[in-house]
Amino acid sequence: MVVEDDPAIAASVLARLRAEGFTVDHAATGPTAVEMAFRTSPDLIVLDLMLPGFDGLEVCRRVQARRPVPVLMLTARDDENDLLIGLAVGADDYLTKPFSLRVLAARVHALLRRASMAVAPEAPIRVGDLEINRQERRVKRSGVEAHLTPIEYDLLVYLAERHRNVLPRERLLSEIWGWAEGCSTRTVDSHIKALRRKLGADLIRTVHGVGYALEAA
Template sequence: MTAPRRILVVEDEPIINGAVTDRLVAEGYDVVRAWDGPGAVEAFGTHEPDLVVLDVMLPGFDGHEVCRRIQAVRPVPVLMLTARDDEADILVGLAVGADDYVTKPFRMRELVARVAALLRRVDRAVELAGQGLADLGDLRIDPGARRVWTGDDEVHLTPTEFDLLLCLAASPGVVLTREHLLAEVWGWSDASGTRTVDSHVKALRAKIGAERVRTVHGVGYALEPGTDR
């Protein structure tokens, strides 16, 4: 019997911390908790979680700094909890290594679904190990090692950004709808998270070049093959 996945919940509000913890335990996860920035970093090192649910506003130092520090130790999926549905705030989280976010107040069912989708992506990454290099001109993708280069420069992507790029790269030049991307990358069956796609595309463009991802307004996105060096 395999051990349950371990999740670190970092939230300073006791009611929210307790509710999230209780629901994740009921779903079969092993949960450890922290209440502030320093405690989160310490708990991450001690318990080595498979995923982190991380509030942005924390005592000590905020969730963005927590995310930056833990990702420097070991890449791990991070689901941010934010009180503001503000694109700039969300992009900061994505830039420091967060993979997804939910805005307070949130439905517990939605949070559980996001956690499950992030963990499925980890499993998919293991399945991709051993695949060959995808060469799209000066944009190169190694699915097995989960590494990306533009020209001679390696680009550091979050797990979600990498999966989004890989999905787009599977059909270069083909426009993929937001709904298709939500289903393939996030594992969602409805279209309620199209802003999530838009935010991640914006973050991806900042790293690989805005011209590489073409927007078709009202439809979705297409990856443009890079030019040969």
């Protein structure tokens, strides 16, 4: 489902995704998008941030409360606070306008591929006071449960499985998001900040100029 109120942008995105073989619905307002998502249960939502009725953040919040679904957020603003709020309410990835339709299609394929491969292994992960129950996809730190988006969870598991290893941003982009072309390492940085906000700033160490390492005490 594509949620975009600009007719020209909507037409271009719809045409490109249909050319990629997807069946695509379109909504142009916040209320229409929520109603359509509840009715059609889309596999993925391409969601503009600024919409009539109510904005994309509220759409994402309401849809994710009903049923988790991958969300690619489109925004005309490159403000980090907006991006972090989007990730907090359940967006998995974002593109800043103007964007390449080829890159958008690649992101859509990558998000759907990652969602289809989300199999929950039984063995839990414990690193210090961090507990990851992979069977239930639940995360606790010091016994307190943290509510993560699907991509935040996948990123945390990837880091925890490689405890103390320094992982370059480019590798995280390739392994977690499944794409590299036309991407920005800010995607990784934004999700790391979201994890730190939810789990504590001391959990993930920044290695400047390289990437990140999970190093729970």
